[in-house]
Amino acid sequence: MSIHEQLAFIKEIHPFENLTKSQLDDFVNNLDIVYFKKNIIIQEANKEPENLYFIIKGVVQEKKEEEVISIYSNKEIFDPFSLIENRSKNSFITAQETICYLLPKDIFIKTLHKNSSLESFFFQSISQKLNTNMVDQKNKELANLMVAKVKDVNLHKAVIVPYETTIFEAVKTIKKEKIPTLLLKNKDDEIYIVTDSDFREKVILNRMDFDDIVGKISSKGIKYINENEFLFNAQLLMTKYGLKRLVVKNNENEIIGIIDQISLSSFFATHSFSVSNEIDNAQNLEELKKVCLSFTKIIKSLHAKGVKVDFISKLINRLNRKVMDKLFNMLAPKTLLGNSCLIVMGSEGRGEQILKTDQDNALILSDECKISKKELFDFTQKFTETLVDFGFPRCEGNIMVSNPYWCRTKSEFKDLIYNWITNPSKDDYMNLAIFYDAMAASGNRELLIALKEYLFKIGSTSKTFYMYFAKTIMDFNVPLGFFDGFVFDSKDKEHKNEIDIKRGGIFIIVQSIRALSLEHKLMRVNTLKRVQELENKGELEAEFASEIKEAFNFLLTLKLKSNLQKLDSAQKVDNYIDPEKLNTMEKDLLKESFKIVNKLKKKLEHHYKLNYV
Incomplete structure (x- = not known):
């Protein structure tokens, strides 16, 4: 290889792309090329290693006595950790003819201590490496979106005047301070807010006296956020509560400013706020459909900007639920409003569905709800068909409100849950799993809470039930072979040399964490939040919990990246x-x-x- 090819070869191997130009030159100037026949011991166990090896061609096995621990092949290295510890724990033996670059130990160690990126990588845990990769995969400048704080945005000045201030004086203050929002404080130190639009819509249109108290047109229920909170959390908070602004406090709990949608929109430039507003303002189904079809564009934008997959899923999940809520209130007969709860289940309920895959929803009716079967049937059919039109594919398992099995009264759902637990079939375990992940999208969420509390009560005495509930994971194999090679399904001709990342990884994590969470009667539905609660309860060790979270996010990120590429080339997701x-x-x-x-x-x-079940 030429020097240029050697430089390119080294830079392709992570984490050596982080070497400076002089460090790369130093590496290349000290490289030697070596050839090994098959079954040659390159590095012997319990001996002091002398070189770092870069495999150009061939296969090397890492062995502990006769057991193969790992396998290394083209464009991989071995064994930096032996060099760092100055002792090789295992032997490294060629499995076939092999050609390597070798780099002297002293060059590697010297560079390691001078390059913080290399040093941090080789001393990181698996979970830290995964987390580092999630940032390194993206453009560094754009990835800073996720570490930007509220204080990094231009905040509007927070001006507080007495609640009894006149409307005239309040307007003068807004003009003088050049602010769009004014805060009010009453005698009990409660804070209210009044905006420039309040003056237009409440004062002028109602012909109020300018000497009247400005507090009469103000609003309470202000949401606060700390200046050191991540900016993306401010976006999520606004989206969740349908707000246009938040009041910002410092660590001393003092009000220091106001952050609004315009400030955030200019920072993120994702249009997600305008989309949230468009959902609220949609007057008919066509307008709502148009908004809904823009979600993929938002996902692509956020992904390209380096926003982590769990934040993307949170935002899209909340937008989806806003659509569901708006659609439900548009289509539902008045009899259902307040007397029912529309729930989303499965990955949508957990907040882990990003691109639209299929519908998983149900409708819980209060026992007092008086609605005819025909009226209910007509509504549920139209609701499902409208979601299909909005881009939410029909569920192949028919888990939708249009299926009477998933449209019942609270008492009927109790009977169903009782049967799921006391006399379960294989389908019942999956139905229960899907239902346990349910989240209220519209209506009376107390109906769902009551059913989950009943579920915990019924399942609390059945240890055998939890065993069979968890046993589903035994039907799924991790596609990783004994020698760390990927394992493909030879029977699947359509996806030859491909891995089903959901069956082989994501589902096993979801179901495992779901089973432990159900046993501990956790109300949380999101997998990452369940992991955190299981760690808090001592069920998972802190390091293992961190590994699970990072692995889960990495798998979801790979899946999203792959599917966005498929969308761009008009392939099936x-x-x-x-x-x-x-x-x-x-x-x-x-x-x-x-x-x-x-x-x-x-x-x-x-x-x-599980091996005994």
């Missing part, structure tokens, strides 16, 4: 990825993620004695 389209670092981290999935699976096997 699915759960398959081609490992050959991943770079070396992504392949390594995918293998590490699958190892974490395997570790979690083994924990569940032991915890529930």
Whole structure:
């Protein structure tokens, strides 16, 4: 290879793309090329290593006695950790003819201590490496979106005047201070807010006396956010409550400013706020459909800007629920309003569905709800068909409000839950899993809460039930072979040399965490939040919990990246990825993620004695 090719070769291997130009030159100037025949011991166990090896061609096995621990092939390195610890724990033996670059130990160690990126990488845990990759994969400047704080945005000045101030004096203050919003404080130190639009819509249109108290046109129920909170959390908070502004406080709990949608929109430039407003302002189905069809554009924009997948899913989930709520209130007969609860389930309920895959929804009616069967049937059919028209595909398993099985009174759902637990079939376990992930999208959420509390009560005495509930994971295999190679389904001709990342990783994490959460009677539905609560309860060790969260996010990110590429080329969105389209670092981290999935699976096997069920 030429020097240029050697430089390119080294830079392709993570984390050496972080080397400075002089460090890269130093590496290349000290490289030697070596050839090994098959079954040659390159590095012997318990001996002091002398070189770092970069494999150009061939395969090397890492062995502990006769057991193969790992396998290394083209554009991979071995063994930096032996050099760092100055002792090789295992032997490294060629499995076939192999050609390597070797770099002297002293050059590697010297560079390691001078390059903070290298040093942090080689001393990181698996979870830290995964997390680092989530940022490194994106443009560094744009990735700063996720670390931007509220205080990084231009805040409007917070001016507080007495509640009894006249409307005339309040307007003078707004003009003088050049602000769009004014805060009011009453005698009990309660804070109210009044905006420039309040003066137009409440004062002028109602012909109010300018000497009247401005407090009469103000609003309470202000939401606050700390200046050190992540900016994206401010966006989520506004979206969740349908707000246009938040009042900002410092660590001393003092009001220091006001952040509004315009400030955030200019910072993020994702149009997600305008979309949220368009949902609120939609007057008919066509307007609502138009808004809904713009979600994919938002997802692509956020993904391109380096926003982490869990934040994208949170935002899109809340926008989806706003659409569901708006649609429900547009179509539902008056009899249902206040007497029912529309719920979303499965990945949509957990807030983990990003691109629209299929509908998973149900309708809980209060026992007092008086609605005819025909009226209910007509509504549920139209609701499902409208969602299909909005881009939410029909559920292949028919888990939709249009199916009477998923449209019942509260008492009927109780009977259903009782049967799921006391006399379950295989489908019942899956139905219960889907229902346990339910989140209220519209209506009376107390109906859902009551059913989940009943679920916890009925299942509390049945240890055997939890065992069978968790056993589903045994039907799914992690696609990682004994020698760390990817395992493909030879029977699946359509997806030859591809991996079903949902079956092989995502589902196992979701179901494992769901089973533990159900046993602990957690109300949380989001997988990452369930992991955190299980850690808080001592069910998961802190490091393992961190590994699970990072592996889960990495798998979701790969899935999203793959599906966005498929959308761009007009292909069907699915759960398959081609490992050959991943770079070396992504392949390594995918293998590490699958190892974490395997570790979690083994924990569940032991915890529930699944091999004996």
